[in-house]
Amino acid sequence: MRVPQDMTRERRGPSRAQLILVGVVVIAIVLLLSLKGLAVFFTDYLWFSNYHLGEVWSGVLLAKVELWVVFAAIYLAGALTSMVVAQRQGLRQPADHDDELVQRYRAFANRRRWVLPVVLAVVTTLIVASQAPAEWKNWLLFGHSESFPMRDPEFHVNVGFYVFRLPFIEFLISWFFLAAAFTFVLTAVVGYLTGSIQPQRREQRVAPSMKAHLSVLLAVMALIKAIGYYFQRYQLDFSTRGFVEGASYTDVHAQLPAINLLIFISAVACVLFVINIFRQGWVLPVIGLGLWAFISIVLGAIYPAIIQKFVVDPAQGQKELPYIARNIAATRYAYDIADVPSEPYSATANTSSSVEQANLDSLGAARLWGTSTPQQTFGKLQAIRSYYQFPSLSIENDTINGKPTPVIIGVRELNAANLPAQSWVNQHLQFTHGYGVALAPANEISAAGNPIFLIRDLPPTSSGGAPTLTQPQVYYGQGLSGYVIADSRQAEIDYQLPDGASSETHYAGSGGVRLSSLLVRAAFAMRFGDINILVSSLLTTHSRIMFERDLLQRVEMAMPVLHYGSNPYPVIVDGHIDWVINGYTTTANFPYSEQANTQALSSSAPLANTSFNYVRNSVKVVVNAYTGAMHFYVTDPSDPIIQAYEAAFPHVFQPVSAMPAAIASHLRYPSDLLAVQSAMYGIYHVTNPSTFYSGGNAWSLSAQPQNGSISSGSSFSFGGTSQNLMSPIYEMAKVPGTSSPQLALMEAFVPFSQSGGQQNLTGLLFGEASASDPTQLVALTTPSSGQIDGPALVASRIVSATNVSQEITLLDQHGSNVSLGGLTALPLGQNLLWVRPMYVSSQANPLPEIKEVIGVYGTQVAMEPTFAGVLRDIFGVVPSGVQGSSRTSTTATVPSSAAGLLAKADQLYSEAQAALKSGNLGAYQSDIEQIGQILSELKAASVTGKAAG
Incomplete structure (x- = not known):
């Protein structure tokens, strides 16, 4: 039989050594599970340090850590103190409890008083404090707040208070109320376990000391609620109750007084809870809560609804006018459309040849190639190898042979999904980069209807005054995922030679x-889950691992406080390739400003997935395609938000004056920004509140012409209209008031209508960029008394014209496909010429080529194989000063004699066969086009000789 000492020994808990062993095992498991997180943390630090962005890494990390530590400490101290006090009070109560759970806990708490309060406080701290790090952006703005040059007209505080301070203050209020609520619940739990709260009793269910304790917590919650109501008043400036966003008549005359009364009621409730600390009853708390609930429902919800229904709605046009005026002023400033110069524009169709003679520079730079359909053409002619591709094309303004010329440029990037073999060495060590660019004038067409490439082939060759590439490798571009490792023992492939090497x-x-x-x-092996990084013998201590190679993901990681444009574009600078990306500062906290209409944006655009009512293109980011180095240039130093971020990261941003001149000369207006601005400008070009309310002069963005028809897609709504929207278009235009054509971004407007049926042109908005002013806007307003075709009507005229419809019927058969390119508007003084290319391609193997150029001038539709022919049909003369508009040979000067022409053709034929054997389809296509041109010259010479004979 066991003696009592043995039984006591058996009931003892685990030994200290066992506890230590269990602790070590638990820590080891946690560390093992955390290894990848630690690897990502460490490798991120290395990445930021390599690009001299350690200030961003440490700044963001420090902000998150500060917030977590401070809020965790506040909550832990408050909750732990409250529970310890509650437990001490409960243990002092008489031990006459029938509840077995209470008896067991009291026995346990008498030995280990701190265990339960500490455990509950620590566990709930992890929950409650976890919200704080997510507020790091608002914390940075709060700590580096700036002022705006305007004040809120309702509460008369600077707009900077709403943008920089109010978001974090609101978080503080909601967090402290949540922390107080958690503390209240935990305190009540401890009170129950210690016997201070006994709901099963008929009398004195809650001990007097616990009533006093809970009253303190309720008083704190009521005080927090009163403070919350005080700051809730400022949220009225974002109300959507009225005709426009912002504090409306009902908000100011009904909702605001109700909130002020709720502040008073919450303060009274706080006082009642404080008094109850001494009275220790339930009457005062019930009175306080009941009064608060009654006022909140009746005055906070019902009364404003009555005022809106019976006072405002019957006379909204009169009651809301002052508030509409506030909204107009705020919205125009928030979207930087307050000072847009507006020029009257008649958009006539003067057929005098003096029109084209006076606009030779504009006509010579007229853009024919777009950026969507020609992507297939670039890919077929210039990708050269299956492991290269052109993810996108860009329109830019370049100087070719001393003249400003629109060019279409595409970067030949790596197509990792189409490598010859998907081995680890191929994917990560050998095929690491793209190579070079393809560049062609956007206003020229070859004899076969293809682009005339001034930079082409592998290795890249330049001609016609195009810049020369000396560092063509492209390690950073669009859509690149995963990682590659450069400078290993495995050589990296640039391109394949004709002999197969x-x-x-x-x-x-x-x-x-x-x-x-x-x-x-x-660390990198752990991050990417790839042991080859650790064990491969091909890697050396000089090898460099490249990740985050996609441009948008890269800059978002480097500077996460900005939003970025969806269309990075390349610039050739000193022989290498740089990418330019637009960086935006936004906020949804600009008082009285209307929320942005982003429905004209592509669904993939970052701004399309962002809620904001203020935007500035404050930063241009330049990313080197070879090194991935990033430079952030501030292009709008007057923006208070970028000023705050400059203060938070003082060594990251540079002034735009530090941007290399070669890049600054290629700046262009951001398409995402103009899409947002034009949607807002169509409504907010009206500044008179009465006219604005009536909506009679409101504009909508034009419907998107697609192959002459309007299809349903993205929608724009203001009062109910919904239709597919026209995207902004880059073109070389001489806007009235300028002396020469510039690369401009154009958006067209039509009258607003509920059905979207109005399609006559009401105005054009042009965005231009320069190094001194990257965001210049000018509006052209057409007469309201006349009928001028908008883009959708112009597209309809094109497809309904007999000569065009017949050509489409002729070409769109027998395996061919006809499509119409982008429709561009070319201002010619007070006259307007619309230009649209016609593409023809094979259905089996699409290679879109421009076979016809269509011009619309008033009601006249002309279609010719050349743009010069279109101008001849419209103006009656062939403008000799238009350079590059007619179909141009892709070869240099050829010998004039027949023998010389035949010799040249023979040479080109041999080169074409060699190119075909080596797989260089771009060179093969070029040679064939030149042979075709020579044959045309021989034919012309033969006809001329016969005529002479």
């Missing part, structure tokens, strides 16, 4: 992170 290189830049040690390699 490869032109190879070894990376010599500073991009990525150097795999300088076994620890670094192990």
